[in-house]
Amino acid sequence: MTNTVAIESIQKYEGKEITIKGWLFNKRSSGKIHFLQLRDGTGFIQGVVVKSEVEDEVFETCKKLTQESSLEVTGLVQRDDRSKTGYEIVVKSVKPVHIAEEGYPISLKEHGTDFLMENRHLWMRSPKQNAILRIRDEINLAIRQFFHERGFVLVEPPIITPSSCEGTTELFGIDYFGENAFLSQTGQLYAEAAAMAFGKVYSFGPTFRAEKSKTRKHLNEFWMVEPEMAYVGFEENLKVQEEMIEYIVKKVLDNKKIELKILGRDLTYLEKIKAPFPRITYTEAVNMLKEGNFEFEWGDDFGAPHETYIAEKFDNPVFITHFPTKIKAFYMQPDPDNPEVILGADLIAPEGYGEIIGGSERIHDLDYLLQRIKEEKLPQELYEWYIDLRRYGSVPHSGFGLGLERTVSWICGVDHIRQTIPFARTLNRVYP
CATH class of the missing domain: 3.30.930.10 (Bira Bifunctional Protein; Domain 2)
Incomplete structure (x- = not known):
């Protein structure tokens, strides 16, 4: 069993395997790597999913994840000075809790203030x-x-x-x-x-x-x-x-x-x-x-x-x-x-x-x-x-x-x- 931890406390777990329970804020893929931008209410952190280092099922699951899907991610905490938190997660497994519907209203493009307040x-x-x-x-x-x-x-x-x-x-x-x-x-x-x-x-x-x-x-x-x-x-x-x-x-x-x-x-x-x-x-x-x-x-x-x-x-x-x-x-x-x-x-x-x-x-x-x-x-x-x-x-x-x-x-x-x-x-x- 791995520890379920909050992102705001991630610095305490460098080099350890942990689980984050949260949501997918954003995702981008580069060939054989998925970059998952995760949030859990206490902060944001990147999870890196490398195809050659996870089971095929895990990599395929990541392809199906939509913006704001809820999920549990398990992986190894490692230092990353480019991150605002100073760390990232090398992902080992991903367990979807709910795949969000397509068309999440607040996409990552620019939106007007009235629209954003309507979707506060x-x-x-x-x-x-x-x-x-x-x-x-x-x-x-x-x-x-x-x-x-x-x-x-x-x-x-x-x-x-x-x-x-x-x-x-x-x-x-x-x-x-x-x-x-x-x-x-x-x-x-x-x-x-x-x-x-x-x-x-x-x-x-x-x-x-x-x-x-x-x-x-x-x-x-x-x-x-x-x-x-x-x-x-x-x-x-x-x-x-x-x-x-x-x-x-x-x-x-x-x-x-x-x-x-x-x-x-x-x-x-x-x-x-x-x-x-x-x-x-x-x-x-x-x-x-x-x-x-x-x-x-x-x-x-x-x-x-x-x-x-x-x-x-x-x-x-x-x-x-x-x-x-x-x-x-x-x-x-x-x-x-x-x-x-x-x-x-x-x-x-x-x-x-x-x-x-x-x-x-x-x-x-x-x-x-x-x-x-x-x-x-x-x-x-x-x-x-x-x-x-x-x-x-x-x-x-x-x-x-x-x-x-x-x-x-x-x-x-x-x-x-x-x-x-x-x-x-x-x-x-x-x-x-």
Whole structure:
């Protein structure tokens, strides 16, 4: 009996006979040799079938294999420096599990993006898409490890909510047994409640925003990690953010080198990511844009071209701090020295990938929170539970939200965010 091994662990078996259970990604033949491009979900490797070294039945079986046929391949692991894994399999036997139908939709020629998204259930089998989603998994794990190691408690906020958490109208409404309800666009307010019970918490789950946007940075369903911390102010909040980003990038560099190589990612950009990160104020950013001949006024919000221009000035992610109070959410704490701006920041990724984190110190004063709710014309009765947090043991506290897909997009060097989630939901796509 030979060992069944995963391709990602193949380096442990050099010179040994092993079995791979997977699928045929591609095949080419050269006279008396078949070259089988194999995948098993953990990676890709080439299997070499030499006619003179296998039984006739094995060689003939390889002729019948179609793209994406499932099979079990047994052979000897040997080093091959031309391979991305550094190894190949000298095949001894091939056992088909299922011969795939002819005409696999995603052939090895070029396809349009719409076609590929229509066949996303199959496209994710390809090397680059597989690599992106495996890096997403690594980032997901790194986030959870980072907070677990620092004593944060994971809490799960509801997806169905009675109101907007941020005062926005861009919500997906649902009929909740005859009452109006919405799919949540953030778990933050609920995480604040949990922070008053546990001290340090984070939520990690899907969020929904009904933005009619078609940009490469927007999805209508995406995942966010949202920590909230009691007795934490603005400065400490930024420190947690930059430590988390440095931690995530290091984990990917340490554990996903092959996937980054498949994507052709220039690692020098990622190797530069070290805390502390540079900071500029919103006002400094506005002046920077004006010097760059952008038409931009104090009080405007940044768009993608503005964020890209600013990011190009730095090698690391950059914090833009102290945004105007009027363009930020109602719960953000104003700067005591200048109430026109908030004690908050956006973290802008390098290389034009835009905002990946938004965070702030939260308002902890009851009267001021009530004032902001009134100013924003929000229905106070729907926020009574949130207001209770300021009635019963209120403390200074802070938090932030990181968009998982935008982070994956940046670390992978992917142009469009739709490739960073298994099944994208965008303005014109709800299938497959």
